[in-house]
Amino acid sequence: MIDLHTHLHPPKLFAAIRRWFAERSDWDIASQPTEPHDVAAVLRAHGVERFTFCSYAHKPGIARDLNAWLAQTSRDLDGYGVPLATVHLDDPGYVRDAVDAFDDGCIGLKLHEDVQRLAVDDPRFAPVFDEMARRNGFLLVHAGPIPWRFDAGAGIARVARVLETHPELALVVAHFGAPDSLGYFELMKHHRNLYLDTTMVFAPGSPMGEGADYPAFAAGIAAYPERVVYGTDFPNIPYAYDSEARGVAALGLAPHIERAVLRENGARLMEAALHGLR
Numbered sequence: 001m002i003d004l005h006t007h008l009h010p011p012k013l014f015a016a017i018r019r020w021f022a023e024r025s026d027w028d029i030a031s032q033p034t035e036p037h038d039v040a041a042v043l044r045a046h047g048v049e050r051f052t053f054c055s056y057a058h059k060p061g062i063a064r065d066l067n068a069w070l071a072q073t074s075r076d077l078d079g080y081g082v083p084l085a086t087v088h089l090d091d092p093g094y095v096r097d098a099v100d101a102f103d104d105g106c107i108g109l110k111l112h113e114d115v116q117r118l119a120v121d122d123p124r125f126a127p128v129f130d131e132m133a134r135r136n137g138f139l140l141v142h143a144g145p146i147p148w149r150f151d152a153g154a155g156i157a158r159v160a161r162v163l164e165t166h167p168e169l170a171l172v173v174a175h176f177g178a179p180d181s182l183g184y185f186e187l188m189k190h191h192r193n194l195y196l197d198t199t200m201v202f203a204p205g206s207p208m209g210e211g212a213d214y215p216a217f218a219a220g221i222a223a224y225p226e227r228v229v230y231g232t233d234f235p236n237i238p239y240a241y242d243s244e245a246r247g248v249a250a251l252g253l254a255p256h257i258e259r260a261v262l263r264e265n266g267a268r269l270m271e272a273a274l275h276g277l278r
């Protein structure tokens with residue numbers, strides 16, 4: 001398997017994130033590891049061949065150091081985990097931050113609209129997206145306020161605008177685009193570089209599974225078998241690591257399609273980015 005959506009953060013930031021979950025959510029995640037080698041060990045034990053990981057700059061002034069930490073952590077893991085960069089638009093040098101992060105080994109960019117209080121279609125991202133497309137990197141975007149609110153249509157219009165203005169950019173919408181998943185499959189008709197990741201939508205009992213129409217999702221995947229990639233959000237998940245893959249298996253996809261989702265599609269994106277960015 002290739003897990004295209006996991007999280008690693010520097011220790012202080014990770015502790016703050018865990019405190020946030022403990023105080024503001026009923027997610028039981030305290031027993032999940034946070035130290036990069038421990039996280040990697042769980043992934044390896046479950047047959048993950050390679051993974052991407054990300055953090056996010058929720059305020060100005062921290063993106064550069066975060067990117068340096070992400071790149072160094074990837075080297076510490078001997079490249080088993082590959083990082084996605086972060087930028088903050090209020091940092092005056094955010095374009096330089098992104099380019100330097102790509103030069104340092106990041107294979108794309110993660111944006112979290114809710115945590116970072118930004119919009120993926122903010123025109124200020126244009127130079128970063130252009131540079132990423134040129135290097136075959138990919139954008140992973142958490143669109144809208146899920147899982148805390150399931151506002152239909154909150155993210156898909158902005159994602160569509162990015163696809164229109166940057167048709168060459170590989171764009172992965174996290175969390176299967178919930179709650180607009182079926183709308184994203186419609187968009188795929190017109191945008192060949194649009195992907196969805198499975199993250200937290202297929203694991204049984206996941207807080208992201210609300211309102212999921214699994215038969216319709218399976219039909220969408222069968223129609224666009226090259227456009228869905230496996231991701232998990234590990235280690236910030238309130239269930240065992242293998243739950244997501246079990247949920248994908250329960251869809252009853254044809255074996256070659258399930259393999260494409262769990263491995264080949266992610267591997268293709270990762271390989272293209274590794275070759276393009278370095």
Ligand SMILES: [Zn+2]
Nearest residue numbers: 005006007233
């Ligand atoms: Zn995530």
